[in-house]
Amino acid sequence: MTSPSAPTLRERAEAEAARLPPLLARADHLAGTVLLGEHGRRRAGLGDDFWQYRPAQPGDSRRMIDHRRSARGDQQFVREREWQIAQSVMLWVDQGASMRFTSHDRLPTKADRARLLGLALAILLVQGGERVGLTGSALPPRRGRNQILRLAEALGVDAPEDYAPPEHRAMIPHARAVFLSDFLGDLHEVERALTKAADRGVRGVLFQVLDPSEESFPFQGRTIFESVGGTLRHETLKAGELRDRYRARLAARRDRLAALCRATGWRLGLHHTQDSAQSALLWLYRALDGGTS
């Protein structure tokens, strides 16, 4: 005996669930290859795991003395635990139309790759005990498996505009941030976001995801280039002759991003969609990890 509402409920649930699995499963899979377990901070601090015994120093509270160790000799030791503190990591994955581009049937779109990396990173971080969320107020950092599901859902939403500006509102002070985008849009927005982040002590990673054709510009002849959203267009008679200047502009843009990063203490990463996602994920993870140690 089923109530009449049961089918609708179930249908809705399934429709909801259907949105998540592919990305989530791939992200899970990807994260599984890099899984390092609960990561320590390689320094003494608050935590559950033993870090080291050190001689008690003046100023240490008596309660901190480890009597079992100290009873073996005359000296008093303090047992230190490894610092295990949860970080807040905020992701911003570019949902703009420019990300929904691929130059070849066999390559994933940039958006696809960016979401995959973002979610896999989120899974890794959550499994490492961190709190992960999105920049902005939509999905503040939280822990737990449910947060992954929420992230997967939130990452699946496409934005209508061609080049989405980085979301920099509601950044938690001293948290970490990861911006995944092609950074082909207005750099002022990026600059503003980064300066604001730096103001709040937020450090992180700018991760540029590019299609190989955006790097090599393999076009010839008379061509009208249009942005994916269709808002921008540029016509040329000899696309081949634009190649060098295009690449020079791209390099200049990357230099500017690097300069920004140096100024604000961020790190800049580059990934092409024809490369393996796993190496990109490793790099991202290391970049975040390195920032904390």
Next chain:
Amino acid sequence: MTVLGGIGFTAPWLLLGLLALPILWLILRAIPPAPVRRRFPGVALLLGLKDDDSISDRTPWWLLALRMLALAALIVGLAGPVLNPQQDRAGRGPLLIVLDASWAGAPRWTARLELLDAQLAEAGRGGRPVALLALTAPEPLNFQSADIWRSRLPGLAPAPWQPTAAQLEVARAAVEEGGAGGFDTLWLGDGLAYPDRAPLLGALRARGDLRVVETGQPVLGIGPAGFKDGAVQLTLHRSDVGPAREVTVLAQGHDPAGTARVLASLPARFEPGATEASAALSLPAELRARITRFEIQGQRSAGAMTLADDRLRRREVALIAGREDREGLELLSPLHYLKQALAPSADLLEGALLDLIPANPDVIVMADVATLSQAEQAALTGWVEKGGMLLRFAGPHLAASDVSRTEEDPLMPVRLRSGGRTVGGAMSWGAPKALAAFPPDTPFAGLPIPEDVNVSAQVMAQPDPVLAERVIAALGDGTPLVTRKALGQGQVVLFHVTANAEWSTLPLSGLFVQMLERLAVSSSAKPPQAGDLAGTTWRPVQVMDGFGTLHDAGNLPGVAGEALAGAPPGPDLRPGIYDDGERRLARNVLGPEAVLTPVQWPEGVPVETLTRTPERPLGGPLLALALLLLVADVIAALALGGRLMPSRGRIAALGAALCLAGLPGHPVGAQDSDADQTAFALAATHELTLAHVLTGNAELDDIARAGLRGLSDTLSFRTSVEPAPPMGVDLERDELAFFPILYWPVTPEQPRPSDAAYAKLNAYLRSGGMILFDTRDANIASFGAASPNGRKLQELAAPLDIPPLEPVPRDHVLTRAFYLLQDFPGRHAEGRIWVEAAPPDAEQIEGMPFRNLNDGVTPVVIGGNDWAGAWAVDRDGRPLLPVGRGFTGERQRELALRFGVNLIMHVLTGNYKSDQVHVPALLDRLGQ
């Protein structure tokens, strides 16, 4: 029409459009290709970048060339180009058209007539009077309106000969008389040279312009067929030395139903530079005798056809000797000289008389055969009366016998006096007799008689009233040497001497061969010489026309033999088949020494070929080319613009699909069945194998297989028969001859084998195979119609070739082939089994335990005891099915196995055990 460089143009002014091409070049090359739209996120970086060069992209030169070519093709195509434009040749005054009209022109006669028609039409337009002169049938010149000649064109036909000297003379006279005012001449030549052409040529050139039109194609001919080395030899001629050429010669004849058809075709090849080619055709004598003519395929002329006559026909001669007991004495064999004389020109058959008569030879030669059995006499008489020729030779047997002594034997031409005579021997007076000259009305008339032919012994003919008319050759003293009489439609000929050199030297001489030839015992392979034919008159039976078609000769007069042999064909000697009452001779257009010489026209005579290529408008192809080029331009422009890029894979796939569609599929599986058959044969024959018939009922087939496996095991354990694992046999597919016995369980539902399978089964039974039918129903109905298995058995066995059957008698060899048995149980113990019945005259001899029964193995054993069920064992050798109950059942199984052993022994050894009946006789003979 304007002609430029061999190509005519109907609208030459349009070609001026070609001048516009350079201008178009300048215009076209400045047009940039269409832009490509691309989605590209990096466009943000491109904004503001300017092209260095403000001049538009240039079209690649090859695309321009393609477009130019398309335009040029369009312009030229519209200008109406025509290849081989016909030029008008106007003339004035009367026109004489001379035709060779010989067989050499027959293959392209239609083209000739068309050309003639065109010329006549042209002359008609010009109002020129025209006269027509066919050299093979010359008539006085008659200048008429061309239209009258046009209406008479269909009546023209080539003659099957070249213009003869007499006809040329007539033609020359006609030219000199007819053309007083002079005229132009158009000579339609056939391409072959013939003598005495020059005077006519001179007369024509004296009257006006002479123009010659020839086919330009070589003339092919075929010489008479000869017979050499067991094959028909054909020689082909051609009139010019050209490159290698393959032609096919067809042998036409009648099939046994009388329908004309191609009996054989053989290729012949003219080597480069050779004017002759030869071909050899080896055919069975029966087929060869049916050939009526050879012709070159695709050459419809009298010269490309040769008629076959008696020379091709090899007669079948059956040789029968009275005694063949002198082995090794070849030269004394009664048949030796006959074989030597006949072998080159006839096919010899040897064997028993009664075997040879059904082969229906043309001639039966009996050398010194005296008495014939009743049956032989009757058969031989019947054969002779139906048109056969019986040639007998005398000899000691015939001389000593009573054949045709008091009464004339039907198969002897004369009565014989007893004993014969010997002249010129050691014990007799007189010298050996020579032959008298042959009387003129005998078949041997005209044959020269060598001096060294003499006769020392002969059988003598009784003087009878009819003797004189039956003698066709006599000795010098008037005694008959060869006599002949008609019997029904055939004839009987007796040589009164032996066929070897014992009684005369005749067989040693060439005369013997010639006499046989004249008697039409053999047919000569040589063409007849004029001398041979001197004085004879031959009646035409069928004659050829110029196309090589045979017509009834009708009332054509006879031809003298000399002319037939030597003279060239003409209106008085038409090629065809001639008959002198006994022989048939074919007179062909080309003789054995014929050479086809191409004609050499004198200097100054313009010669054109008939193979004038017809006008061919080129406009259509050029416009199509232009269209194709434009399509190519579209594709190229698309490719240049990059629009073809994404679909490149699809285009490649399409191309590949087109290529694949053009490839013929390979027939697969043709060899599989052969390999299967071979594997089956190997498996069945590498050891003795028992087999069962596959009934289609899987359970039954398994039991049968298991049963035979059990029997095979038992045989291996107890006897020296060690069979391989048994096999199932599909009657439709598998060869049965490998198996000594087939076990055939009967079920009501099994399908009836096809007729082909029954033919195989009958062949199997006749060649010694055995089938064990098992209805498996304990024979409850005694093979009546009551049991379904019994009915099925009747249905299955009805088409089989089965002898009368009887229930196994108590003394049948099956009861003692290995074990002594009295009943033959399987899973059922009750039923009787049936085997081939003993002959009705088999009697039991007093004191012997069994009768002296027929030899051989019974072809079928029929029973219903389900033996396979009793024999059946599983893989481990344990019985599969229960038999009876307890120990009694096991005993029954044992007896079933013993029956199986006896059966196989009977199959493999026949009635070897029955030979015990002969033991007393053997012992007696050994003196025990």
